Amino acid sequence: xxxxxxIIAQRLALGVLTLFVVSVVIFTAVNLxxxxxxxxxxxxxxxxxxxxxxRKDLGLDQHPVSRYLSWLGGAVQGDLGNSxxxxxxxxxxxxxxxxxxxxxxxxxxxRFENTMFLAGVTALIAVPIxxxxxxxxxxxxxxxxxxxxxxxxxxxxxxxxxxxxYILILFLAVLNPMLPSLSNIYDGMSFGERFEKxxxxxxxxxxxVTAHMMRMTRAAIINLLASPYIEMARLKGLSPMxxxxxxxxxxxxAPIINVIALNLAYLITGVVVVEVVFVYPGIGQxxxxxxxxxxxxxxxxxxxxFAAAYILxxxxxxxxxxxxxxxxxxxx
Amino acid sequence: MTNISxxxxxxxxxxxxxxxxxxxxxxxxxxxxxxxxxxxxxxxxSDSWDSRTHSDSYMIMAxxxxxxxxxxxxxASGELAGELAESWEATPDAKTWTFNLRKGVTFHNGKAFGxxxxxxxxxxHVAEGAKSAAKPIVSAITEMKKMGDHQVQMTLKAxxxxxxxxxxDYHICMYPAGQVDEAIANGIGTGLYKVESxxxxxxxxxxxxxxxxxxxxxxxxxxxxxxxxxxxxxxxNALMTGQVDAVNRVDFKTEPLMKANPMINIFEVTGNQHxxxxxxxxxxxFNNVDVRKALKHSINRQEMVDKILLGHGxxxxxxxxxxxxxxxxxxxxxxDYDPDKAKHHLKKAGLDGLKVDLSASDAAFxxxxxxAQLYQASAKASGIDINVxxxxxDGYWSNVWLKKPxxxxxxxxxxxxxxxxxxxxxxxxxxxxxxxxxARFQELLLTARAELDSGKRRMMYHEMQALxxxxxxxxxxxxxxxxxxxxxxxxxxxxxxxxxxxxSSRLIExxxxx
Numbered sequence: 001x002x003x004x005x006x007i008i009a010q011r012l013a014l015g016v017l018t019l020f021v022v023s024v025v026i027f028t029a030v031n032l033x034x035x036x037x038x039x040x041x042x043x044x045x046x047x048x049x050x051x052x053x054x055r056k057d058l059g060l061d062q063h064p065v066s067r068y069l070s071w072l073g074g075a076v077q078g079d080l081g082n083s084x085x086x087x088x089x090x091x092x093x094x095x096x097x098x099x100x101x102x103x104x105x106x107x108x109x110x111r112f113e114n115t116m117f118l119a120g121v122t123a124l125i126a127v128p129i130x131x132x133x134x135x136x137x138x139x140x141x142x143x144x145x146x147x148x149x150x151x152x153x154x155x156x157x158x159x160x161x162x163x164x165x166y167i168l169i170l171f172l173a174v175l176n177p178m179l180p181s182l183s184n185i186y187d188g189m190s191f192g193e194r195f196e197k198x199x200x201x202x203x204x205x206x207x208x209v210t211a212h213m214m215r216m217t218r219a220a221i222i223n224l225l226a227s228p229y230i231e232m233a234r235l236k237g238l239s240p241m242x243x244x245x246x247x248x249x250x251x252x253x254a255p256i257i258n259v260i261a262l263n264l265a266y267l268i269t270g271v272v273v274v275e276v277v278f279v280y281p282g283i284g285q286x287x288x289x290x291x292x293x294x295x296x297x298x299x300x301x302x303x304x305x306f307a308a309a310y311i312l313x314x315x316x317x318x319x320x321x322x323x324x325x326x327x328x329x330x331x332x
Numbered sequence: 333m334t335n336i337s338x339x340x341x342x343x344x345x346x347x348x349x350x351x352x353x354x355x356x357x358x359x360x361x362x363x364x365x366x367x368x369x370x371x372x373x374x375x376x377x378s379d380s381w382d383s384r385t386h387s388d389s390y391m392i393m394a395x396x397x398x399x400x401x402x403x404x405x406x407x408a409s410g411e412l413a414g415e416l417a418e419s420w421e422a423t424p425d426a427k428t429w430t431f432n433l434r435k436g437v438t439f440h441n442g443k444a445f446g447x448x449x450x451x452x453x454x455x456x457h458v459a460e461g462a463k464s465a466a467k468p469i470v471s472a473i474t475e476m477k478k479m480g481d482h483q484v485q486m487t488l489k490a491x492x493x494x495x496x497x498x499x500x501d502y503h504i505c506m507y508p509a510g511q512v513d514e515a516i517a518n519g520i521g522t523g524l525y526k527v528e529s530x531x532x533x534x535x536x537x538x539x540x541x542x543x544x545x546x547x548x549x550x551x552x553x554x555x556x557x558x559x560x561x562x563x564x565x566x567x568x569n570a571l572m573t574g575q576v577d578a579v580n581r582v583d584f585k586t587e588p589l590m591k592a593n594p595m596i597n598i599f600e601v602t603g604n605q606h607x608x609x610x611x612x613x614x615x616x617x618f619n620n621v622d623v624r625k626a627l628k629h630s631i632n633r634q635e636m637v638d639k640i641l642l643g644h645g646x647x648x649x650x651x652x653x654x655x656x657x658x659x660x661x662x663x664x665x666x667x668d669y670d671p672d673k674a675k676h677h678l679k680k681a682g683l684d685g686l687k688v689d690l691s692a693s694d695a696a697f698x699x700x701x702x703x704a705q706l707y708q709a710s711a712k713a714s715g716i717d718i719n720v721x722x723x724x725x726d727g728y729w730s731n732v733w734l735k736k737p738x739x740x741x742x743x744x745x746x747x748x749x750x751x752x753x754x755x756x757x758x759x760x761x762x763x764x765x766x767x768x769x770x771a772r773f774q775e776l777l778l779t780a781r782a783e784l785d786s787g788k789r790r791m792m793y794h795e796m797q798a799l800x801x802x803x804x805x806x807x808x809x810x811x812x813x814x815x816x817x818x819x820x821x822x823x824x825x826x827x828x829x830x831x832x833x834x835x836s837s838r839l840i841e842x843x844x845x846x
Contacts, residue, residue: 035727041378042463043387043729047762050463051730085378086532107377166565173573182371182566182575184559186535279561279570281534289377289533289562298377 004322008315015311022307023075023300027068030296036060037084037294058084071300080104080304081297085290104301108283112305114185115275115282118205119267121198126206127213127260134217134256139244141222153211161270165204165277172200183278201278205271209263216259220252254321261317269306366845368553368822371567371576375560377533381519383505384457384464389580389833394536394558396502397837399440400521403431403450404500406747406836408827410656412497416445416506416522426491426782433482437545439508439515440526447478452509466503468754491782493789494748501747502837524551524841533560538840552844571596571817578818578843580833584642590817600815601830602646604654604745604752606808607697609690609707610765611738613805617688618737621803622681627688628667629674630711633809639706640699644813650804651797652752654745654811656830659793664801674714685715691732695725696740697812704740734765741765742812747831749793750781757800766805773799821845 038054055061059070074081086102133153137146156164173181183197221244224230233243272284279285283302290298322328374388383395396402403417414420417431437445457464458471475487488495498504506522507515514520519527524546525538536558540551559576561567564583570576572593582590582598590596611618611627618624633647646655650667653660678686692704701722708718723732723739732739746752754761758777759769773796780792800806814833823846829836835843 033726034724035730039727039730053461053463083377085376086380169569169573173569177573180575181573182559182561182570184535186529186531276563277566279559279563279566281531286377286533293376293378295377 004319007322008319011311011315011318015308015315018311019304019307022303023072024068026300026303027064027071027296030291030294030299031064033294035294037296040293041085071297075300075304080108080301083107083290083298084295085293085298104297107298108286108301108305110187111281111283111286114280115268115271115284117185117194118198118201118271118275118280118282119264121195121202122205122209122267123264125202126209126263129206130210130213131217131256133210134214135221135244135249137214137218138221138225138248139240141218146218149214153214156207157209157211161204161208161273162277164207165201165274168200168204168207172203181278183280185281198280201271201274201280204274204278205267208270209266213256213259213263217252217256220255221248224248224251250324253324257320257324258317261313261320265310265313268309362552362825362844364552364554364844366553368556368578368840368843368845369576370556370558370840371561371570371579372558373562373564373567373579373581375533375562379532380516381521381527381530382516383503384462384466386502387465389837390558390560392502392832393580393834393837393840394538395519395521396505397834398525398538398556398840399519399523399527400505400507401523402500402502402504402506403433404496405838406497406500406829406831408825408829408835408838408842410658410830412500415500416450417496417499420496422493422495422784424784426488426493426495426784428485428487429495430479430483430485431496433484434545435482437522439522440520440541441508441511441514443508443511445506445508445522446481447484448509449506450484451476451478452512453507454504456507456512457504464503466501469498469501469504490778492750493780493782493784494750497748498751502832525556528555535559546841550841553840556840568817571819574819576819577822578816578834578839580816582815582817584644584815587642587644587815595820596817597820598815598817599828599835600644600813601828602654602811602813603656603830603832604652604743604747605812605814606648606652606654606743606745607640607700607703607810607812608652608741608743608765609704609738609807609809610741611805611807612765612767613769614767615737617681617683617686618805620681622677623683623686624803624805626674626677626681626686626714626716627711628807629670629677630714630716631707631807631809632669632710633667634669635706635710636703636809640703641810641812644815646811646813648808648811650801650806650808652743652745652756652800652806652808653749653793653797656745656747657749657752659749659790661794661797664798667801669710671713671715674711674716678715685717687717687719688738689719689721689736691721691723691736691739693723693725693728693732693740695723695728696733697742700740703809734763744832749796750777753777753796754781757804768800768805770799770803818843 037058038051038060042050059067071081081104082102083104133149137149140146169181172179179200180197181200183201185194185197225248230243230247233247271282272288275282275284276288283305286298287302372390372393375390376388379391381395383400386392386395401416403415405413405415407413416434416437418434420429420431422429433447439445454470454476456462457466472489472492473486474489477485479485508520519530524541524544526541528537528539530536538556540554544551561570567579568583568586568590571579587598591598613619628650637643637645637647649664690704692700694700704720708720711718733741746755756763756765757768758764759774776792776796780789783789816834822843824843829838
């Protein structure tokens with residue numbers, strides 16, 4: 001067990017380093033984009049005087065390096081700074097009377113919860129479906145069922161997300177009005193309503209992630225089916241289903257878990273397009289809006305959340321695959 | 333509608349009451365009830381209830397169109413009516429204006445509305461460090477005097493016959509004096525609807541105020557939900573699947589599909605919104621009037637309307653004044669597409685051919701790059717070689733507009749001629765994007781501003797438009813319509829305002845469920 005704790009510690013330290021690098025890259029990238037917050041927000045009305053006034057208010061007139069360092073200083077203390085979008089308007093009246101959303105944390109918090117809800121619903125649908133499909137495909141490999149599943153999942157993963165989204169909207173919302181095409185969830189909605197509104201984006205994401213997980217399950221199991229111990233199980237006269245579920249699957253868990261973790265991370269970070277199409281108020285939409293107006297603190301925070309999701313889920317996957325493998329669990 | 337005497341209207345505002353009463357046809361009787369759900373583009377995470385910062389449709393509808401009121405308003409018919417001001421009168425030089433405020437009006441927090449609120453709300457625009465788009469309007473006021481609890485007198489630097497018109501601007505909303513910060517934070521106005529919840533860039537929920545001064549005239553919905561849907565396909569889908577009752581900015585590409593749906597009505601008005609190609613007239617070769625004339629005759633305006641706007645617009649004649657303006661000169665000779673005339677003018681300028689750069693980006697207006705390419709193709713026949721330079725959309729307004737010699741641009745237009753001209757065509761103003769300087773034009777601009785006689789003003793504005801059309805440095809090929817759509821469950825008085833999209837942003841106040 002000690003070795004696992006050591007691995008966790010090492011990986012977390014590396015993760016923090018990665019986050020640091022990510023934040024530098026993002027900060028540089030956003031600064032390289034033409035235009036800044038002041039110009040974006042003023043648009044056609046961007047007179048020299050007004051642009052400079054906003055830059056001064058927000059500290060955008062300082063050197064990028066010193067701006068980054070002051071942001072970093074706050075970030076390590078858990079303060080992600082203030083969103084330009086709201087901070088700027090607070091300064092119009094000379095007091096901090098914004099809509100109480102000036103801090104990045106306050107702005108991201110509810111959006112993050114929504115994104116997690118969507119990811120959760122999707123995971124609940126996608127993971128069982130893809131593992132079941134994978135097992136069945138391995139069981140009936142090279143049959144019509146196997147081929148049909150493969151073709152369907154591969155074509156859905158190969159289509160762009162917005163296309164899948166529109167297909168689902170067409171069939172489930174326009175032609176057969178069963179589900180709402182608008183996922184504008186908000187506080188105070190009952191769980192049932194929220195779930196109903198989330199269903200279409202969740203189904204879209206399910207189509208996107210299923211192929212990867214299902215194919216990995218299938219491949220990992222088929223890989224094991226050639227092993228001598230599986231042959232032994234067969235010789236014992238066990239049913240094919242039992243051989244796969246009891247004997248093959250536990251040993252195939254490590255790669256499957258890895259793929260699932262990767263896809264879960266994708267559910268948090270890759271939802272931008274789906275959120276925009278369904279008007280789902282998650283972190284992806286906030287990210288798009290913030291990039292559009294060059295709201296650097298919010299963009300930074302979103303990217304850090306995305307990076308952290310990848311790092312943590314990968315770490316979880318590694319730990320779980322160690323735990324699922326007795327040889328790694330008890331190293332000599 | 334432009335034949336009503338503006339003199340009487342402007343000077344006394346006596347007609348305001350009459351206009352309000354005639355705004356409703358007898359055939360349609362409005363009724364109370366229901367929740368209106370709007371799917372709107374133009375929402376941002378930076379939205380707030382500070383009307384000074386508003387520039388996009390979502391907040392204009394929520395703030396100016398529902399929660400807050402202005403002193404005056406432009407009725408659906410295009411005439412000026414009173415909102416928080418009941419009537420107004422001017423001295424003959426149009427310099428001193430006295431506004432009589434409506435009595436018995438309260439803010440959503442219970443505070444009574446009066447003269448102090450007007451003075452403080454106007455001063456917000458000229459406060460130190462304020463970045464208000466209405467600053468030029470308010471800074472023209474030299475003195476504001478409280479003549480009583482419900483009367484304010486304003487003295488202007490120079491006479492301006494349009495002054496009450498300018499106060500209908502959506503930036504100049506009335507806030508409660510001494511509680512401005514709170515009102516901006518929570519949205520406390522005098523409007524028909526009060527804020528229940530506000531999530532910038534996502535959703536706003538409003539509910540009808542009980543006992544309002546507009547009772548019986550406007551405000552038929554019990555509550556209103558404004559949903560931010562910036563993605564145009566998602567917005568159209570939301571209307572098609574009945575999840576919202578109306579949407580703004582209909583996507584021209586899907587418009588035929590929506591038209592085919594019997595549950596949906598498209599409503600379209602031609603307002604003052606126009607797309608332009610301003611050239612910096614101080615620079616070679618645009619400093620030559622004949623070069624400008626050659627370029628004006630080298631663009632196929634009808635083709636632009638057909639291909640760029642897909643028919644949702646009208647041909648414009650190089651003037652920034654549109655059908656929603658009072659003194660629009662629709663009878664001027666059209667600068668038609670005529671390569672021979674263009675060649676003639678080039679010759680007069682002493683040129684055999686012409687090679688110019690035209691900077692464009694879709695940030696200027698949707699389809700600007702395509703429009704520039706169409707221009708390039710049509711100008712070939714006149715021996716003009718237009719090199720289309722595609723500029724990045726980011727920073728377009730800072731790096732290209734007003735900087736590059738010739739570029740694409742758009743203007744939403746202004747409610748009055750003087751306002752439009754003094755924003756972008758007066759000598760020396762910062763947004764004069766063609767650097768247009770013309771002594772006669774300038775003289776007329778100043779004279780017309782202080783003239784209260786409607787007939788004289790009409791003649792002066794006509795001459796100014798003729799000057800711009802023949803010699804101006806801006807090619808204005810088209811007016812772009814405001815195209816919105818609503819479910820057939822909704823209905824209206826039959827007259828739709830054309831100052832801005834969605835019934836001049838006042839759909840929430842004026843419409844009802846059939």
